[in-house]
Amino acid sequence: MAIHTQESLSGFIASEPHLSFTERGDARLFVKIGQEHYRREDDGSFTQTETTFHDLVAFRKTAERAHQRFAKGDKFVAEGYTHHYDRTDDNGQPIKVEEFVAKKIGHDLARTRYTVDRPRRAQEHDSLDAGIEDAALSPDAPRRTSATATAVVR
Structure with missing residues (x-):
C-alpha cells in the first residue's frame, strides 16, 4: 500500500487566532501565518530574506482545538x-486569493519547548477531548498566551 501524503506548511502564527462559525454551525479558525525565507550563500551560510504572510483556516474539531492551544x-x-x-x-x-486549509496542525517540535502529559488510560473510550469541557472551546474561553506550548500526546 502506498504512503498517504498531503501538502504541509510550517511557519509562525502572525495574528491572534479567530474562531467563528459557518452557516452550518461548524467551527472555523482563521489566522494569518508568517513564513521566514532564507537564501543559501556560496560559503554555506544562510541569509534571511523576506518574510511572507498567508491565510490559514481550519474547520470543526481541528479549529476548536487550535483556537484553544495556539497563540500569536x-x-x-x-x-x-x-x-x-x-x-x-x-x-x-476581482482578485485571486489562496489560503491553506489545515486538516491537522500542531506545534513545531524543532522550534517549540513543551512538556508531554501521558495520563493513564482510565477509560476504554479515551479521546483527545478527555478532560476538556465544551465551554473551554468557546470563543470566549481564555486561551494560552505563552509562546511555549503544553502538548498532550496519546
Missing part, C-alpha cells in the same frame, strides 16, 4: 491543502 507567535506544522478562489476587493475588483 507560536511555531507550527500543518497538513492539508491550498485552496484557491476568487473574490472582490474593497474597490469591487
Whole structure:
C-alpha cells in the first residue's frame, strides 16, 4: 500500500487566532501565518530574506482545538491543502486569493519547548477531548498566551 501524503506548511502564527462559525454551525479558525525565507550563500551560510504572510483556516474539531492551544507567535506544522478562489476587493475588483486549509496542525517540535502529559488510560473510550469541557472551546474561553506550548500526546 502506498504512503498517504498531503501538502504541509510550517511557519509562525502572525495574528491572534479567530474562531467563528459557518452557516452550518461548524467551527472555523482563521489566522494569518508568517513564513521566514532564507537564501543559501556560496560559503554555506544562510541569509534571511523576506518574510511572507498567508491565510490559514481550519474547520470543526481541528479549529476548536487550535483556537484553544495556539497563540500569536507560536511555531507550527500543518497538513492539508491550498485552496484557491476568487473574490472582490474593497474597490469591487476581482482578485485571486489562496489560503491553506489545515486538516491537522500542531506545534513545531524543532522550534517549540513543551512538556508531554501521558495520563493513564482510565477509560476504554479515551479521546483527545478527555478532560476538556465544551465551554473551554468557546470563543470566549481564555486561551494560552505563552509562546511555549503544553502538548498532550496519546
